[in-house]
Amino acid sequence: MKKLGWGLVGGGEGSQIGFAHRAGSKLDGKFQFIAGAMDVDPHKAFEFGIAQGLDEERCYSDWQEMLEKEKNREDRVQLVTVATPNATHHQISKAFMEAGFHVFCEKPMTMTVEEAKDLLEISKKTGQICAVNYGYTGYPMVRQMRSMVANGDLGAIRVVVAEFAGGFMADAKDDENPRVRWRFDPTQAGMAAVTVDCGIHALHMACFVTGQKVTSVSSDFGHGIKSRQLEDDNLSAFRMNQGTIGRLWTSGLAIGRTHGLTLQVFGEVGGIRWTQEQPNQMFWTPLNQPTQILERGGNYLSEAAQRANRITVGHPEGMVMAFASLYRDLGEVIIAMNEGNRPDEMACWYPNVEDGYHSIEIVQAMVESAKGGSAWVDV
Ligand code: NAD
Numbered sequence: 001m002k003k004l005g006w007g008l009v010g011g012g013e014g015s016q017i018g019f020a021h022r023a024g025s026k027l028d029g030k031f032q033f034i035a036g037a038m039d040v041d042p043h044k045a046f047e048f049g050i051a052q053g054l055d056e057e058r059c060y061s062d063w064q065e066m067l068e069k070e071k072n073r074e075d076r077v078q079l080v081t082v083a084t085p086n087a088t089h090h091q092i093s094k095a096f097m098e099a100g101f102h103v104f105c106e107k108p109m110t111m112t113v114e115e116a117k118d119l120l121e122i123s124k125k126t127g128q129i130c131a132v133n134y135g136y137t138g139y140p141m142v143r144q145m146r147s148m149v150a151n152g153d154l155g156a157i158r159v160v161v162a163e164f165a166g167g168f169m170a171d172a173k174d175d176e177n178p179r180v181r182w183r184f185d186p187t188q189a190g191m192a193a194v195t196v197d198c199g200i201h202a203l204h205m206a207c208f209v210t211g212q213k214v215t216s217v218s219s220d221f222g223h224g225i226k227s228r229q230l231e232d233d234n235l236s237a238f239r240m241n242q243g244t245i246g247r248l249w250t251s252g253l254a255i256g257r258t259h260g261l262t263l264q265v266f267g268e269v270g271g272i273r274w275t276q277e278q279p280n281q282m283f284w285t286p287l288n289q290p291t292q293i294l295e296r297g298g299n300y301l302s303e304a305a306q307r308a309n310r311i312t313v314g315h316p317e318g319m320v321m322a323f324a325s326l327y328r329d330l331g332e333v334i335i336a337m338n339e340g341n342r343p344d345e346m347a348c349w350y351p352n353v354e355d356g357y358h359s360i361e362i363v364q365a366m367v368e369s370a371k372g373g374s375a376w377v378d379v
Pocket of ligand 1: 063
């Protein structure tokens with residue numbers, strides 16, 4: 001089968017996240033990288049496009065040129081990934097969707113709830129996909145967690161604890177570093193800092209694994225480095241629509257916690273936990289029984305976890321492969337749409353525009369709660 005054409009906006013040389021998209025999109029043979037506007041500097045965008053093997057005519061100077069030229073081609077790209085800074089996501093995703101392209105947008109999908117609602121409505125109106133890169137949901141063992149919860153293995157879920165706390169914003173000298181300073185400037189970063197940078201992933205995972213939505217929040221935002229205008233620490237309590245009690249801790253001040261993304265889910269008859277730094281293992285403790293370590297690749301895992309697996313047990317898979325799972329899902333869904341077929345239900349597990357919208361709604365409620373002395377705010 002002919003591969004789907006894939007294009008990348010942002011994610012250029014030296015960017016934090018570009019490599020994982022370029023590598024992840026290739027792994028399962030669904031997409032071919034054929035067009036890009038990968039750098040804000042047109043010269044670098046061209047040079048890097050050539051270095052990545054794109055045809056000269058498809059190394060675009062900016063995303064507007066890419067959109068104008070691609071939309072008139074018969075072999076146009078079918079999926080455009082937007083991996084630019086946050087403030088540009090809404091404008092670029094909107095323009096591509098309205099021109100008939102499917103979009104895979106980096107998180108946070110938008111800066112405001114209004115923008116998120118706009119993308120949701122455009123997606124509904126045009127039928128174009130606007131997926132959001134909560135890439136950690138592509139890990140096989142995260143899919144195993146979701147399957148176990150859905151299967152009732154834990155019973156009703158009482159508590160979910162989501163953490164994304166590392167030391168990445170802990171150096172006070174970074175106040176002078178332009179690459180860090182903008183994150184705490186509301187005119188560039190928007191309504192929140194560490195909550196949209198990191199916490200948003202953990203919140204989405206809590207929803208993804210429990211199959212629930214957040215209904216209300218009470219948040220305490222901290223400024224460990226006093227000069228910062230936006231929070232570098234957030235401890236929140238939340239409630240979910242099936243009564244689950246939620247906890248989120250996200251921080252940039254947690255020196256020593258390298259990445260610090262962990263999810264724990266506690267039900268009536270069992271508990272599970274997973275951490276991103278050991279993504280191939282998941283811990284499962286049935287009530288009153290010893291803890292078991294489930295290994296990625298094991299033939300006892302759920303169909304969804306096995307589906308996201310690629311190599312044999314004991315050979316570690318990592319973050320690029322988690323991103324690749326989302327690309328594979330999207331590829332399957334786009335092919336099914338093109339052929340007028342129904343996609344596999346599990347291919348539809350990729351984070352969609354409604355998930356992107358829900359996340360921004362939660363962040364806005366957290367900001368409001370923190371401003372109101374941690375009062376409970378409905379989402
Ligand atoms: P970065 O600053 O390292 O790189 C941004 C890239 O986009 C650069 O190559 C820059 O030249 C290019 N760029 C900027 N404006 C552009 C424009 N208008 N047109 C084309 N290219 C443009 O940023 P980053 O850390 O890679 O973050 C990019 C996005 O990815 C952010 O939204 C961030 O939140 C998100 N991100 C997601 C994850 C994840 O796990 N999903 C991880 C890190 C970053």
